[in-house]
Amino acid sequence: MLLDSIPELAWLRVDLKLSDAQFAKASELHVAYRPTCVEMCRSIAAAHAKLESLTHGSRAISPELEDAIRDHARVHAECHKKMLEHLYQTADQAEKRRACQTVSHFNSGRVSGAVC
Ligand SMILES: [Zn+2]
Numbered sequence: 001m002l003l004d005s006i007p008e009l010a011w012l013r014v015d016l017k018l019s020d021a022q023f024a025k026a027s028e029l030h031v032a033y034r035p036t037c038v039e040m041c042r043s044i045a046a047a048h049a050k051l052e053s054l055t056h057g058s059r060a061i062s063p064e065l066e067d068a069i070r071d072h073a074r075v076h077a078e079c080h081k082k083m084l085e086h087l088y089q090t091a092d093q094a095e096k097r098r099a100c101q102t103v104s105h106f107n108s109g110r111v112s113g114a115v116c
Contacts, residue, residue: 006030016094026093033086040079047072 006027013023051072054065091099 012090016091016098018094022093026090029086029090029093036082036086040075040082043075044079047075 009023009027009030012018012026016022016026018026047068050068051065054062054068058065093099
């Protein structure tokens with residue numbers, strides 16, 4: 001069964017005290033988000049590689065480096081936004097109080113934001 005093959009979501013079920021139906025929906029959202037997450041990771045890795053190649057051995061800010069710095073920030077912001085959108089959609093599956101707790105749990109990691 002698909003849901004049993006997503007062990008990384010077990011904590012979510014416990015933390016949010018989701019019903020079977022709510023958990024099924026949250027798992028669906030998780031699976032649907034994966035390709036976006038992979039794509040964002042690729043973009044971030046590419047932005048890092050570009051920055052590294054441009055700064056390696058350089059002693060001044062070139063226009064190209066300036067573009068790469070801006071692009072790096074843009075890619076991180078995009079990833080942050082998509083991750084939060086996904087988090088909010090997932091939190092919508094739970095009771096509001098539970099969702100708030102879980103989002104603040106997440107906030108101690110790499111994503112910051114609030115649903116409350
Ligand atoms: Zn970065």
